[in-house]
Amino acid sequence: MEFIDTHSHLFLEEFKEDLPEVIERAKSIGVSKVFMPNIDSSTISDMLRVASQYAGYCYPMIGLHPTSVEENYEIELKQMKELLDLSNNFVGIGEVGLDLYWDKTYRMQQENAFVTQLQWAIEYKLPLIIHCREAFEELYALMLPYIEDTNLRGIFHSFTGTKAEADKLLSFKNFKLGINGVVTFKKTILPDVLRDVPINRIVLETDSPYLTPVPNRGKRNESANVKDVLNKLAEIYEISVEKMAELTNKNALEVFKVIE
Numbered sequence: 001m002e003f004i005d006t007h008s009h010l011f012l013e014e015f016k017e018d019l020p021e022v023i024e025r026a027k028s029i030g031v032s033k034v035f036m037p038n039i040d041s042s043t044i045s046d047m048l049r050v051a052s053q054y055a056g057y058c059y060p061m062i063g064l065h066p067t068s069v070e071e072n073y074e075i076e077l078k079q080m081k082e083l084l085d086l087s088n089n090f091v092g093i094g095e096v097g098l099d100l101y102w103d104k105t106y107r108m109q110q111e112n113a114f115v116t117q118l119q120w121a122i123e124y125k126l127p128l129i130i131h132c133r134e135a136f137e138e139l140y141a142l143m144l145p146y147i148e149d150t151n152l153r154g155i156f157h158s159f160t161g162t163k164a165e166a167d168k169l170l171s172f173k174n175f176k177l178g179i180n181g182v183v184t185f186k187k188t189i190l191p192d193v194l195r196d197v198p199i200n201r202i203v204l205e206t207d208s209p210y211l212t213p214v215p216n217r218g219k220r221n222e223s224a225n226v227k228d229v230l231n232k233l234a235e236i237y238e239i240s241v242e243k244m245a246e247l248t249n250k251n252a253l254e255v256f257k258v259i260e
């Protein structure tokens with residue numbers, strides 16, 4: 001049985017000491033691919049190093065994370081756009097979006113950076129990997145003009161919202177919801193919300209090193225733990241783990257279009 005971690009930051013310093021073991025554990029439990037969203041210009045070289053070390057297994061994306069959007073965001077975006085023009089290694093634009101939880105100072109800049117990168121996704125025909133925290137209505141409003149744009153596809157990463165929010169996001173027909181360790185937490189409405197989300201609209205992710213699923217909650221997360229998310233989803237949808245792996249693989253490859 002094989003399954004995919006669609007969102008993992010294995011290039012961060014949390015993995016500096018033992019990345020080979022982390023990759024080995026992921027492979028031996030059945031993780032067949034790991035997709036890596038970028039954070040900002042400071043993480044690109046580490047991400048590309050991991051991607052080339054584990055070519056055909058760890059796939060890099062390019063993008064500016066909303067919590068890294070500051071005064072200089074246009075310079076950051078310019079660097080990333082240059083890389084996009086130079087290389088066809090990137091499998092997605094991410095992670096991008098809005099985060100008004102940590103800091104609202106750069107709200108306008110976050111919105112501008114998001115729309116710019118959304119347009120890259122269309123221009124380069126790459127999936128858009130979206131992070132949204134405490135900014136649902138703002139993000140939805142920015143995306144609404146593109147709701148009929150069939151060239152835009154992607155993932156609403158770390159979805160933890162309500163049924164009404166799931167409905168709104170699923171109206172973007174080429175988007176999936178990224179489900180991670182939060183689905184295993186005791187106090188979450190997610191299992192109930194997911195009962196109304198069609199199986200063909202979800203993908204597995206870890207968001208490593210963050211959001212570790214039960215039973216390892218509190219420890220550093222790693223891609224092997226995507227198995228705990230898979231198991232929980234099989235339970236929620238009342239299908240076998242094997243079937244859930246097969247269906248979520250198909251969903252992930254519809255988004256990333258990576259050829260074996």
Ligand SMILES: [Zn+2]
Binds near residue numbers: 007009037095207
């Ligand atoms: Zn992330």
